Amino acid sequence: MKLMLHVAPGIVRYPLIASVILETSALVNIERASIDAVSGEIVLEVPPEKCVEVKEAFERRGVRVVPLEIPVIRDENECIHCGACVSICPTKTFRFEDWRVVADSGKCIQCGACIVGCPQRALKLVLK
Amino acid sequence: MLLDLVAPTSFYRIIDLRSIVQEKSLSEINERIRDGSARVVSAEEMPDLVEELGSAGAVREVDVVTTGTFGAMCSSGVFLNLGHSDPPIKIVRAMLNKVEAYGGIAAVDLFLGATQPSEDRGIEYGGAHVIEDLVSGKQIEVEAQGGPTDCYPQMELETSLRLEDFNQATMVNPRNAYQRYNAATNSSDRTMHTYMGTLLPGFGNIHYSGAGVLSPLFNDPNFDYIGIGTRIFLGGAQGFVIGSGTQHNPQNNFSTLMVTGDMKKMSNRFLRAATFHKYGPSLYLGLGIPIPILNEKLARSTAVRDRDISVPVVDYGIQRRDRPSIRMVSYEDLKSGTIELNGKEVASSSLSSFQVAREVARTLKEEVEKGEFLLSQAVEPLSRVGSSRPMKQTKESPNVGDVMSRDVVTVQEDIPVDKAAKLIVSGSFDHLPVVSKDGRLMGIITAWDISKAVASGKPSRIAEIMTRRVHSARLDEPIELAARTLDTHSISALPVVDREDKVIGMITSDHLSRLFARRR
Numbered sequence: 001m002k003l004m005l006h007v008a009p010g011i012v013r014y015p016l017i018a019s020v021i022l023e024t025s026a027l028v029n030i031e032r033a034s035i036d037a038v039s040g041e042i043v044l045e046v047p048p049e050k051c052v053e054v055k056e057a058f059e060r061r062g063v064r065v066v067p068l069e070i071p072v073i074r075d076e077n078e079c080i081h082c083g084a085c086v087s088i089c090p091t092k093t094f095r096f097e098d099w100r101v102v103a104d105s106g107k108c109i110q111c112g113a114c115i116v117g118c119p120q121r122a123l124k125l126v127l128k
Numbered sequence: 129m130l131l132d133l134v135a136p137t138s139f140y141r142i143i144d145l146r147s148i149v150q151e152k153s154l155s156e157i158n159e160r161i162r163d164g165s166a167r168v169v170s171a172e173e174m175p176d177l178v179e180e181l182g183s184a185g186a187v188r189e190v191d192v193v194t195t196g197t198f199g200a201m202c203s204s205g206v207f208l209n210l211g212h213s214d215p216p217i218k219i220v221r222a223m224l225n226k227v228e229a230y231g232g233i234a235a236v237d238l239f240l241g242a243t244q245p246s247e248d249r250g251i252e253y254g255g256a257h258v259i260e261d262l263v264s265g266k267q268i269e270v271e272a273q274g275g276p277t278d279c280y281p282q283m284e285l286e287t288s289l290r291l292e293d294f295n296q297a298t299m300v301n302p303r304n305a306y307q308r309y310n311a312a313t314n315s316s317d318r319t320m321h322t323y324m325g326t327l328l329p330g331f332g333n334i335h336y337s338g339a340g341v342l343s344p345l346f347n348d349p350n351f352d353y354i355g356i357g358t359r360i361f362l363g364g365a366q367g368f369v370i371g372s373g374t375q376h377n378p379q380n381n382f383s384t385l386m387v388t389g390d391m392k393k394m395s396n397r398f399l400r401a402a403t404f405h406k407y408g409p410s411l412y413l414g415l416g417i418p419i420p421i422l423n424e425k426l427a428r429s430t431a432v433r434d435r436d437i438s439v440p441v442v443d444y445g446i447q448r449r450d451r452p453s454i455r456m457v458s459y460e461d462l463k464s465g466t467i468e469l470n471g472k473e474v475a476s477s478s479l480s481s482f483q484v485a486r487e488v489a490r491t492l493k494e495e496v497e498k499g500e501f502l503l504s505q506a507v508e509p510l511s512r513v514g515s516s517r518p519m520k521q522t523k524e525s526p527n528v529g530d531v532m533s534r535d536v537v538t539v540q541e542d543i544p545v546d547k548a549a550k551l552i553v554s555g556s557f558d559h560l561p562v563v564s565k566d567g568r569l570m571g572i573i574t575a576w577d578i579s580k581a582v583a584s585g586k587p588s589r590i591a592e593i594m595t596r597r598v599h600s601a602r603l604d605e606p607i608e609l610a611a612r613t614l615d616t617h618s619i620s621a622l623p624v625v626d627r628e629d630k631v632i633g634m635i636t637s638d639h640l641s642r643l644f645a646r647r648r
Contacts, residue, residue, distance in 0.1 A: 080198070080400055080412060080484055084325045086465075086477035087333035096465070099483040117326040119200065119402035119410070119479070121252075 196488025199480025254409025355506025
């Protein structure tokens with residue numbers, strides 16, 4: 001299960017992830033992080049059984065947590081199943097099934113590579 | 129034996145002998161199409177059939193093989209006739225939904241090219257999008273400026289038109305249906321956005337285009353059927369081959385077609401506008417050709433498989449015309465999803481849609497079976513010799529080596545910062561390439577790096593402050609490329625290196641601006 005963390009100004013310099021790992025003993029994987037001087041966005045992969053616990057631990061520290069259930073959506077009328085999204089995805093979200101492009105949305109970390117890579121502009125990130 | 133010929137039993141043998149050289153005429157096949165008895169298969173099914181029945185057997189069993197492709201075909205466009213206004217106008221500049229159409233033909237004839245970007249939305253909306261909007265039944269806004277004459281007094285006009293309002297909307301595409309196409313990868317250290325899609329750095333992925341087994345031209349590579357006047361499936365309508373396409377190069381299996389079709393009969397199922405990020409608009413177009421199995425030669429050529437069609441994987445990281453090829457791969461390899469490049473497994477995926485290519489071949493099959501699509505006799509075969517030569521460039525553009533400064537001071541990484549500062553001051557330049565003991569480029573430091581180190585009060589060795597990801601230029605590189613490298617990375621100088629990565633000069637934005645000023 002993937003969680004999107006929105007780290008607010010003021011707490012960005014605090015070792016948030018380390019402290020949550022120590023508290024919950026969850027094996028989290030940081031899949032994407034963009035942090036600047038004042039705020040940040042982090043995508044974490046968390047084992048399903050620890051998900052609620054990790055989410056609450058972050059929320060107690062002032063982090064807004066959004067589970068990424070459907071991180072990327074596709075306009076089925078626009079998609080022509082070309083495959084331009086397949087080999088550029090770092091987490092292999094897209095694959096061919098009998099030459100139709102199918103998506104395992106759960107793998108998406110919202111990096112956005114496919115959004116600009118799609119020649120039909122058929123993909124959009126679900127921003128939460 | 130001679131006696132045998134007159135014996136009753138040998139009558140059948142004579143028939144058998146005739147049937148060894150299997151041949152059918154096009155009119156026989158068209159007759160079957162008309163009465164609904166033609167046997168049609170797709171080019172994907174044909175290889176197994178030929179393997180099972182042999183080529184003679186396949187000629188007996190199969191009448192038509194349908195092909196199809198659906199990919200980005202930039203060299204496409206449409207001639208539009210608007211009809212005459214009152215007072216009449218001779219259009220010199222026309223904008224269709226803010227996309228310019230060429231007006232340098234008769235008064236109200238225009239040519240709208242697929243890759244023309246719009247004035248308001250840039251490359252996100254272009255000629256291809258206007259074409260798709262028209263085919264989808266949408267209304268477009270037309271703004272025209274006239275060159276007033278006694279016979280065409282109107283200065284300018286605006287109107288809103290739909291596809292049915294044009295007298296003619298005739299698609300004429302100078303180059304479609306490439307027989308096969310080079311696959312693309314990227315050796316450089318940055319993501320490249322190309323007409324072959326997003327190419328990730330360090331051989332991060334491979335993109336390819338083309339339908340392989342379904343490729344119309346690879347199913348008839350010797351043009352035993354396809355020629356001028358061949359009826360084709362184009363964007364959902366029936367169109368025609370009007371000749372070989374531009375850059376037609378059959379000697380190297382890079383044949384192309386020039387085609388035409390009535391856009392008013394096309395469907396957006398087989399015609400879709402696209403935008404390649406940081407490249408521009410293009411048109412995805414469905415094109416298919418039904419190939420009659422007139423003889424064994426055609427049975428064999430339509431039995432081509434993905435594994436029989438190979439293309440080079442070309443490095444788009446080298447921004448030159450002659451991009452190096454890394455290795456040859458077949459469409460079977462490309463379609464498998466991974467290719468080994470320099471010992472590394474690299475993901476490959478397509479830009480053209482095999483799914484829609486199949487739909488083209490299937491639709492064509494249904495139309496032939498229903499008697500709606502007849503085959504046509506070419507009036508002339510396609511040329512077996514083409515031309516895809518490089519451009520003749522008469523105005524020589526200077527190379528980096530002609531412009532760079534050769535007196536370059538380099539340093540090694542273990543010298544202290546203050547020594548580097550003194551070198552910069554005494555040499556009146558801003559950049560110092562850092563080299564290894566044998567002169568190979570390792571990094572660069574600038575006057576700014578040194579100021580920063582001094583300001584932070586940490587006088588140290590330059591190894592600690594130098595930029596290690598250093599961009600460089602080569603001696604024989606055109607200055608346009610060096611200028612683009614400077615611009616892309618917002619830097620002002622590049623060390624120039626030889627083939628062994630040894631620093632032999634520097635090229636700076638000052639060199640380039642001086643050159644530009646002199647040219648004017």
